[in-house]
Amino acid sequence: MDADSRAADVAxxxxxxxxxxxxxxxxxxxxxxxxxxxxxxxxTHVGTLPIGAMGHNVVIARAADMPAIVADGMAATPRHIKPGDTRVIAHTDMIGGGGSTSVTFDVALVREGGPYRFFCSFPGHLARMQGSLQVQ
Known part of the structure; x- marks a missing residue:
């Protein structure tokens, strides 16, 4: 994590x-x-736009796999994740404004072999909606 990062609060x-x-x-x-x-x-999606216009999810994967996961998921609506994509470690449902969802995953899957990222797979969102995920 670099000095300019905004780390999520973890409890x-x-x-x-x-x-x-x-x-x-x-x-x-x-x-x-x-x-x-x-x-x-x-x-949690604090906006007001519906899923079709501004849907968001969280996908966990290796950084190197992100572009291919997003490209393969473009047509896989409404989740925008190709069914059975083994490169995806975990993901939430896609939600629209006012919605919320959760995902729980095994930490052993992200301990080694990274770097790992979290990102939104909605088309066009990858450039702005991603971050690092690490175990310390």
């Missing part, structure tokens, strides 16, 4: 990540405590 083995209608997450880094066996990301 225990969970965090709340907020998204909005300006294609932004409120954090660009998530640091998972090494003591966690599983970790939960709660996503």
């Amino acid at each position: 225990g083995c969970a965090t709340i990540l907020t998204s909005n209608d300006a294609m932004q997450f409120d954090a660009d880094a998530i640091v998972i405590p090494a003591s966690c066996a599983s970790f939960t990301i709660h996503l």
Whole structure:
């Protein structure tokens, strides 16, 4: 994590990540405590636009896999994740303004072999909606 990063607040083995209608997450880094066996990301969309116009989700994957996951998921509406994509470690449902969702995943899956990222797979959002994910 670099000095300019906005780290998500982590309480225990969970965090709340907020998204909005300006294609932004409120954090660009998530640091998972090494003591966690599983970790939960709660996503809240504080905007007002519907899923079809400004849907957001959180996808966890290796950084190198992000572009291909997004490209392969473009036509896979409404989730924008290709069914059965084994490069995806975990993901939330796609939500629109006012919605919320969560995903819990096994921390062992992101301990080694990274770097890992979290991102939104809605078409066009990858450039602005992504961040680092690491275990410390």
